[in-house]
Every structure is written in C-alpha cells, then in structure tokens.
Amino acid sequence: MNLILLGAPGAGKGTQAEILCREMKIPTISTGNILRSAVKNGTPTGLKAKAFMDAGKLVPDEVIIGIISERLAEDDCKNGYILDGVPRTIAQAEAMEKAGIVFDDVVSIEISDEAIMDRMSGRRVCESCGASYHLVAVPPKTPGICDHCGGKLVQRHDDEPETVKARLEVYHKETEPLKDFYRVRGILKSVENQPTVTETSQAILHALGR
Numbered sequence: 001m002n003l004i005l006l007g008a009p010g011a012g013k014g015t016q017a018e019i020l021c022r023e024m025k026i027p028t029i030s031t032g033n034i035l036r037s038a039v040k041n042g043t044p045t046g047l048k049a050k051a052f053m054d055a056g057k058l059v060p061d062e063v064i065i066g067i068i069s070e071r072l073a074e075d076d077c078k079n080g081y082i083l084d085g086v087p088r089t090i091a092q093a094e095a096m097e098k099a100g101i102v103f104d105d106v107v108s109i110e111i112s113d114e115a116i117m118d119r120m121s122g123r124r125v126c127e128s129c130g131a132s133y134h135l136v137a138v139p140p141k142t143p144g145i146c147d148h149c150g151g152k153l154v155q156r157h158d159d160e161p162e163t164v165k166a167r168l169e170v171y172h173k174e175t176e177p178l179k180d181f182y183r184v185r186g187i188l189k190s191v192e193n194q195p196t197v198t199e200t201s202q203a204i205l206h207a208l209g210r
C-alpha cells in the first residue's frame with residue numbers, strides 16, 4: 001500500500017500518519033522531519049533548506065526529489081509507505097510518476113484556514129524523533145516530554161502565526177492543485193477533519209476501505 005497524505009500545514013497529517021503507520025505496519029516518510037533533522041545536523045541539505053523553512057517557503061523541488069528517491073529505495077519501504085508532506089508541488093508529483101512510483105490512494109484531510117490558525121499555537125514536536133503532539137488535543141503523558149523516546153517537546157519556529165499564514169498561502173497555491181492531479185487519476189479520497197483525532201483516523205480508514 002503506497003499512500004499519500006495531503007492537507008494544509010497543521011491539518012494533522014503527521015498525527016494521522018503515525019496512527020496509520022501503526023495500524024498498517026508500513027513506515028511513514030515525512031520530508032519535513034527529514035529536513036529538520038538535516039538542519040539540526042548541519043548537513044549540506046540542511047544548510048540549503050534552512051532559510052526556506054524558516055520563511056515558510058518550499059524547499060526547491062530538486063532537493064526534495066533527491067531526498068525522497070533515496071529514502072524510498074530503503075529496505076523498509078518494500079511493502080509500502082505513507083508519505084506525509086510530499087509531494088508538495090505538481091513538479092514533485094510528476095517527477096515521482098516519471099520515476100515509476102505508483103500510489104494506491106491519496107487522502108486529503110480537509111480543514112478550514114481558521115481552524116488551522118487556532119490549532120497551530122498548541123502544536124509541539126519532539127526534537128529527537130519528530131513525533132507530534134498538541135497541548136489540548138494530543139497531550140504527551142508527561143508535559144514537555146515525548147511519549148515515544150523521552151525527547152524534549154518544542155514549538156517549531158515555522159508554527160508562529162505569521163509563518164503559518166505564509167505556509168497556508170503556499171499550500172493553496174502550490175499544493176492544493178495536487179488534489180485535481182490525483183482526482184483525474186481516480187485515487188483521491190477527501191476526508192473532512194473531525195472533532196477528535198480518533199474520529200479523523202476512523203474516517204480515513206473508512207475512506208481506505210479498512
């Protein structure tokens with residue numbers, strides 16, 4: 001099962017990807033997490049990506065295409081994977097298609113910009129493993145500490161309100177056209193965001209026929 005999760009920044013892709021990955025026993029691949037770890041480690045890719053990320057802009061397609069083709073070639077992707085945050089542009093989707101990467105389903109999580117702005121202020125991520133939390137909706141067992149790895153939970157620089165606005169604009173302009181791209185290929189499933197994380201997961205699993 002090769003799956004793409006689409007949705008605005010803050011739609012809950014990361015949280016849902018973690019749940020689906022446990023349920024379906026396939027890895028989640030998040031280019032955002034790969035890039036944040038590259039920035040933290042000061043790798044050449046990280047150095048290239050940092051300024052774009054801090055400004056809420058997209059990292060150039062060729063950087064992303066390089067990262068993703070390397071990652072999908074790894075052994076744990078043999079039985080399928082969930083992509084979170086990629087592809088993000090038509091050019092990325094076309095490059096993946098050209099490389100022979102085929103998707104079974106594309107799930108788009110639908111949520112209003114207003115709801116995103118409200119929710120982003122509470123988002124926290126683990127600085128070690130990238131797991132996502134929300135102060136109200138998905139709190140960690142111990143405040144400030146990751147349930148999975150014990151890492152420290154932090155607010156992302158790009159979750160600040162002005163950057164979130166910029167990221168939403170980029171989403172509508174660059175990423176939302178992917179819905180039509182996959183709709184004409186017959187694999188788009190739109191799922192409305194639900195009041196709770198669990199209900200949204202159930203809606204996604206239902207849309208996937210599980």
Ligand code: AMP
Nearest residue numbers: 031032052053057058059064085086088
């Ligand atoms: P995310 O965690 O998916 O919200 O990604 C955080 C930031 O990383 C984005 O705002 C972009 O700057 C960059 N990024 C992540 N994935 C991509 C992608 N597929 N294409 C371009 N930039 C990306």
